[in-house]
Amino acid sequence: MPVSCPVSAPESAEAPTDLLRRRYGADQGSQTSDWNAVLETILSHRSIRTYLPKKVPESALQLIVAAAQSAPTSSSLQAWSVVAVEDADRKAKLAELASPNPQILSAPLFLVWLADLSRLRKIATDHGKSGEGLDYFESFLLGAIDAALAAQNALVALESLGLGSCYIGGIRNHPAAVGEVLGLPPETFAVFGMTVGYPDPSVETEIKPRLPQSLVLHREQYRASAREPELAVYDDTMRTFQAGQGMAVRGWTAVAANRIADAASLKGRHVLLDILRRMGFKTR
Numbered sequence: 001m002p003v004s005c006p007v008s009a010p011e012s013a014e015a016p017t018d019l020l021r022r023r024y025g026a027d028q029g030s031q032t033s034d035w036n037a038v039l040e041t042i043l044s045h046r047s048i049r050t051y052l053p054k055k056v057p058e059s060a061l062q063l064i065v066a067a068a069q070s071a072p073t074s075s076s077l078q079a080w081s082v083v084a085v086e087d088a089d090r091k092a093k094l095a096e097l098a099s100p101n102p103q104i105l106s107a108p109l110f111l112v113w114l115a116d117l118s119r120l121r122k123i124a125t126d127h128g129k130s131g132e133g134l135d136y137f138e139s140f141l142l143g144a145i146d147a148a149l150a151a152q153n154a155l156v157a158l159e160s161l162g163l164g165s166c167y168i169g170g171i172r173n174h175p176a177a178v179g180e181v182l183g184l185p186p187e188t189f190a191v192f193g194m195t196v197g198y199p200d201p202s203v204e205t206e207i208k209p210r211l212p213q214s215l216v217l218h219r220e221q222y223r224a225s226a227r228e229p230e231l232a233v234y235d236d237t238m239r240t241f242q243a244g245q246g247m248a249v250r251g252w253t254a255v256a257a258n259r260i261a262d263a264a265s266l267k268g269r270h271v272l273l274d275i276l277r278r279m280g281f282k283t284r
Contacts, residue, residue, distance in 0.1 A: 019043040025209035025237035041160045046205045048164025049103040051197030055086075056109040060161055064111075064196075067157030068150035079143035080150050081116040083182050083190075084109060093181045098170030098193065099267070107195035112171060112178070113151045115143030117187040117281070134187070135282030147191045158196055168193035173268050175275050186280025206245055209237045211252075 016035045020028040023043055061084060068082065085091055086109055094112070095104035104110050117134050124131030133139060155165050171178055171193040178190045199205070212230055235251035242249045263270040276283055 014040075014044070016040070016043075019207070022207040023210060024212060025234075025241065026212075037160075038156070041156055044207065045155070045159060046164075046207050047166040048197070048199045048205060049106075049166050049195070050200040050203040051103075051107050051164065051195070052200050054108060054198045056163065056196055056198075060158070060163065061109070063161070064154045064158050068154040071146075071149040071153040073146050073149070074142045077120060077142065078146065079116055079120060079139070080147035081114045081119070081188070082147075082150070082154075083112040083114065085112060085182075086110075090181060094171065094178065094193065097174040097177050097181070098168055099173060101168055101170050103166060103195050104168065104193070107197045109196040110168075111151075111154070111194040111196060112182060112190050113147040113192055113194065114184070115140060115147050115189045115191050117143055118185045121187055135284055137283045140189075140276065140281055140283055143189070144191050151192070151194060155194070162198070163196055164199035165197075166195045168195060170267070172272065175272070176279060179279060184279075189276060189279060189281070206241065209234070209241055 014022075016039075017028070019040065020043065065082065069078075073079070085094065088105075091104050091107075091110050094110065095101050098104060117139060120139075121131050121134055124134070151167075155167075158165055169192050171190050175190060178184075179188070182190065184190070211234055215227055215230055215234075231253055235253055238252040239249050241247075242251075259265055273283065
């Protein structure tokens, strides 16, 4: 399979301390004694929602998938697949099902990452086995985790090639309809989508600050304290970011609370388990 790719990696533009400061919205001291191009690519990540009308080369797609297949996979079961969508009509249908989501229309390539138990079911049948192990929730979870690990590898790879991307969780709003558009067999589920393309340089996108490490890094045992002062500081950091990006200035905690407020806030995904069963998953 030819994998030579004409896409060149972006040149380094920022010092490690600058990238860390932008990732957290504050200076992080001198935590940069170990640094390399991979870390630079990862810490430079930002969601890209506006793309140039330029096709993603087939060679780049092959490299992206090779990177995805280089991710860890539970028991080497490789319980995932990905559908590459470039057809405008098909993208339009998926965009409508995902909220709607216009960035799917503008992206030259839309990748839909699947938890795929159908391949394993066929393998079990071919070997005279029932494949009962696939009937438990653990197997669905395994497929979803495998898909997520593969997709994140793909994201780092495509960004290293100068491409941009954004995850689309809205693909789970209408999973059965998405399955019909993509011709998915039973026991195959679209976990999320991913727009891919060349970023439009006229649209500046800043690195979004994340929670401080003190809120996510636990040593030896989990600390249950809410750490309200640190969350308040992060709210201020996010308000500054939102204002700079022309977004609604709401901070972070209020947005997070609204996103999980009730069943309606899940945008139809509160019935996901029932839909999974209708799509062929046993999920005991």
